[in-house]
Structure formats: structure tokens, C-alpha cells
Amino acid sequence: MQYVNKESEIQRSQSIRIQMNRTETNDVNGSSCVKRIKLSQDVPDQESLYATLRKVEEWLQPFRLPKEKLREVSARLRKDLIRGLGKHTHHRAPVKMLPTFVRATPDGTEKGDFLALDLGGTNFRVLHVRVVEEQQKMVKMDSKICAIPQEIMLGPGEQLFDHIAACLSEFLESLGLKGHTLPLGFTFSFPCEQIDIDKCILIRWTKGFNCSGVEGEDVVKLCPVCHSVLPMAIHRRGDYDISSVAMLNDTVGTMMTCGYRDKSCEIGMIIGTGTNACYMEEMKNVKRVEGEDGRMCINTEWGGFGDDGSLKDILTEFDVEVDRSSLNPGVHTFEKMISGMYLGEIVRLILVKLAQEKMLFGGEVSEALLTPDKFETRYISEIEDDATGLARAQDILSELELPAGPEDCAVVHLVCSTISTRSAELTAAALATVVNRIRNNRGLNHLCTTVGVDGTVYKKHPKFSHRLHDTVHILAPKCDISFLLSEDGSGKGAAMVTAVAQRLAMQSRLLEESEGEDEDEEDEDNEEEDN
Numbered sequence: 001m002q003y004v005n006k007e008s009e010i011q012r013s014q015s016i017r018i019q020m021n022r023t024e025t026n027d028v029n030g031s032s033c034v035k036r037i038k039l040s041q042d043v044p045d046q047e048s049l050y051a052t053l054r055k056v057e058e059w060l061q062p063f064r065l066p067k068e069k070l071r072e073v074s075a076r077l078r079k080d081l082i083r084g085l086g087k088h089t090h091h092r093a094p095v096k097m098l099p100t101f102v103r104a105t106p107d108g109t110e111k112g113d114f115l116a117l118d119l120g121g122t123n124f125r126v127l128h129v130r131v132v133e134e135q136q137k138m139v140k141m142d143s144k145i146c147a148i149p150q151e152i153m154l155g156p157g158e159q160l161f162d163h164i165a166a167c168l169s170e171f172l173e174s175l176g177l178k179g180h181t182l183p184l185g186f187t188f189s190f191p192c193e194q195i196d197i198d199k200c201i202l203i204r205w206t207k208g209f210n211c212s213g214v215e216g217e218d219v220v221k222l223c224p225v226c227h228s229v230l231p232m233a234i235h236r237r238g239d240y241d242i243s244s245v246a247m248l249n250d251t252v253g254t255m256m257t258c259g260y261r262d263k264s265c266e267i268g269m270i271i272g273t274g275t276n277a278c279y280m281e282e283m284k285n286v287k288r289v290e291g292e293d294g295r296m297c298i299n300t301e302w303g304g305f306g307d308d309g310s311l312k313d314i315l316t317e318f319d320v321e322v323d324r325s326s327l328n329p330g331v332h333t334f335e336k337m338i339s340g341m342y343l344g345e346i347v348r349l350i351l352v353k354l355a356q357e358k359m360l361f362g363g364e365v366s367e368a369l370l371t372p373d374k375f376e377t378r379y380i381s382e383i384e385d386d387a388t389g390l391a392r393a394q395d396i397l398s399e400l401e402l403p404a405g406p407e408d409c410a411v412v413h414l415v416c417s418t419i420s421t422r423s424a425e426l427t428a429a430a431l432a433t434v435v436n437r438i439r440n441n442r443g444l445n446h447l448c449t450t451v452g453v454d455g456t457v458y459k460k461h462p463k464f465s466h467r468l469h470d471t472v473h474i475l476a477p478k479c480d481i482s483f484l485l486s487e488d489g490s491g492k493g494a495a496m497v498t499a500v501a502q503r504l505a506m507q508s509r510l511l512e513e514s515e516g517e518d519e520d521e522e523d524e525d526n527e528e529e530d531n
């Protein structure tokens, strides 16, 4: 890896040019660490820099997880998946393993026009999607984004759903679609207990949402007289109608859009603001839903892993602090070690501590560095970029009013890569658990499968995906995993889930009709025989 720092003021003025060769190798425990750091030219006192980096590296050890520890983490999650699926163990299980009532992935015959809603971050989106059977593709016809201001994210639920309904109304108006009845897929990316494809009860808000009066409520019901929140918001406006609703999680949307392109895609994974995965589980293991045949997609909600204290041995004081100061202390422990909403904050807390311990910024901290959430997660991706990372670090640190020299930039880089590596490796441990489970479920020696993936951390970080792939390969050696990047799984996936639900409903209607005809024919035959 090479870092060439060209732009930054301070380096120009001091005519310092850093070229670092850093190799990440495995230490005896198998965890990734900095083995060799070589600086070329002009850096004042290279020896002192090496010494500082070695000291910081040692200090960061609690964040380095040897492969053996990752295997242990994976084994704990395996037990939690089983607890989450069990009829009698589910209610206490931290990993909820929620049935989604999605029983099939696309078969390519789906078609039609759909409306899709997507809520899961600071924006709400509404889309008009056309699924074209002949060309096997999904076309996003139009879409509209509405920001969700913080006061709405934290206000009454009714206000949130009114905001959504108003956005939808404007969208339909602008397209001249008012009065048309289109099936609706709603990607609602929070943990929900689904009772059917069109009934889902919000278990809890995550990712900075905390609207009152929604937790424990059914988010959607088609019947206007029932007490759900969204349809009432839609019907309150009274100017448009919707023929059917499918509710889904963003992981499911991701799996379904990727499944349309690759039939072996049976896992959906998100590593963005939050993290989660879904996969196709054998019905006989889904103890809370009747029926033994076939498969159903399970939304694992793996973000909740560790909420019962099972990850205590790997939590650092910084993880504990991030949790304590979050909107939802005590919940989504795993998510808080992994996802974009929290990584920047973990790094910020570490930088403050390193400065206080005189290993950084000459022992100084700025007002900005002491402000929660000031160190954004995207900075980690930028700083870890091989070509421009160190220059960018310099700029970011001066934006944060920190007196940073080249040595500080190298230390900050080391902190960022440690935290993002831990995130990638923990995600790999969780994914390995899921693929190993699918392989065991099917009694296979070897599993070939595809994971549909979305999320800014996975897509934007320059090294995250490689680290994840390498580690999952080690932890699940009998599985060949392909990773397929989802293109707008949350939006188009909503249309796809609705389309598949409609296809299945149509198929079972046709089956019932033909069974009815068979019965009629049998009755007629019996009558003829009687005569």
C-alpha cells in the first residue's frame, strides 16, 4: 500500500512528503496488525514515529480479534439463531429471527407496475417501478426523495406518517397517477414482527428514530378500520387508494433484487447506517409459523446480537460509552460495533483518549473533537484511501481544529483502520454463521451461494469488502460465496417482493380454482354413476 501526500498546506510548508509502505499481515493469533511500516524521505524523526505507532498499536490490542475469537463469536451467534427461531425461546432471544412471510425468491415471471416506499434512514423515498417480464429487468420509472427532519424522526408517529403520506401524494400528483390503484411495497428497515406479508408490528426503533406511539403497533393494515398507522395516514388524505401492501425489511429487498439477477442469491446483507442480514431458512425450523414445507426468508436482526451480554468479553470501554450515549442504550450491541451510525463516534472517542494520554496532537484536544458525532464515519473511508488518505487526514484534522502533524495523521490512520477492520471481521463472523447454517440445513459438504449486499460502509469504504471476504473465507471454508452489489434493493426490492407475493397469490388462486373444478367434475361423475 502506498500513501502519497501531496496537497496539504502543512506538508507543503514543511516540505514533508510521506510515503508509507504498510503491510497488513497476520500475527500469530491470526489477527491483522501492522508488521512493517516504512517511511521514505523527509519525515522528521522516523524512529519516533515508529515508536509512537508501535505504542498505539499495542494500546489498540483490545480491538484486534484473533481468528479464534471470531470463531467463538460465530459459535455464540449460531446458538442465538436457534434461540430466535424457537417457539419457546424466541421471546428472550436477543437475535429476533423474524419470519418475513416471503416464501420464494423471484422466478423471472414477475411483472407489473408498483409503488415502492422506502424508510430506513434520514430520507424517505417513493418510487414507481416497472417489472418487465420479457427482459427480466426492473425499471425505476420515477422517484422522489423527501428528507425526514430530526424533529420528525423524534416526534409523534402520526406526524411521521402524515409526512410520508404527503410526500407520496405530491409524487402521485406530479406523475398524474392519482386515482390509479397500484400495489405498494413498503421497505420499512426496522425490526418488525410480521404476522403476514401485510401486517407488521414495530418492535423498536433503531438508527436515530424515536417516534412516539409506533413501537408495539401494526405499521400497516389494508383494512381502513383497523388501528394501524400508515393506512390511516393514507386514508386520512382520502385522495388515493392502494390495492395491496407488502411490508419488508431492506435486507429482504436486497436479497430479492439480487435474486432477480442471480437465482442462487438467498442471503441479503446491509452494512450501512445499521447492519442486518436475512436468508432463506427451512420452514421446518421456523417454529413460530405453521407448516413444514419449503422455505421462508428470515430477517435475523443480527444487530441485536450481544444484547444479553454475550459479547461482553470483546466490548471495549469505547463501545460501552457509544451505547450509553445513544438513543437506545442496551439494544443493538452488535450493530453499534459495526455500522456507519457508530464507527465515526468510536474513532472520535479513541482519538480523545489518545490525546489525553499524550500520544496524539501533543496532548491537545479541540472543542470540535470533544463534540459527539463530529468525526463522521465517511472520514474513515476517506482516510483509508491509499492514494489520498493521508492528505485527507490532514485536512479533516485541521477542520476539527487539531494541531496535527504527519505523525498524528499516521496515528489517526491506524485508529481508523483498526476500527473498520474490527467491523469487517465481526460482520464476516456473523455472515459465516449464516452460510454455515444454510450448508448444514441442506446436509451439503459444500455450499455455493450468493449474498446480495448493500450499505455505504460496504460500498464506500476502500478496504472493507476485501477484509470481509477474506475473513469469511477462513471462517466458512466449505462455502463458496459470491457477493452481488445491490442496485437500490430498498426501492426496487419493495416492488419485487410485492410482485412475487402477487405471483404466489395468483398461483394459489389458480390452484384452488383448478382443485375446485376437479371436485366439481368428481361430483358430476359421482352423480352420473348414481344415476
Ligand code: BGC
Binding pocket: 120, 188, 189, 190, 191, 206, 207, 249, 250, 251, 270, 272, 273, 274, 275, 276, 277, 301, 303, 335
Ligand atoms: C434495523 C434493521 C435494518 C438494518 C439496516 C437496523 O438498525 O434494525 O431492520 O435492516 O438497520 O438498515
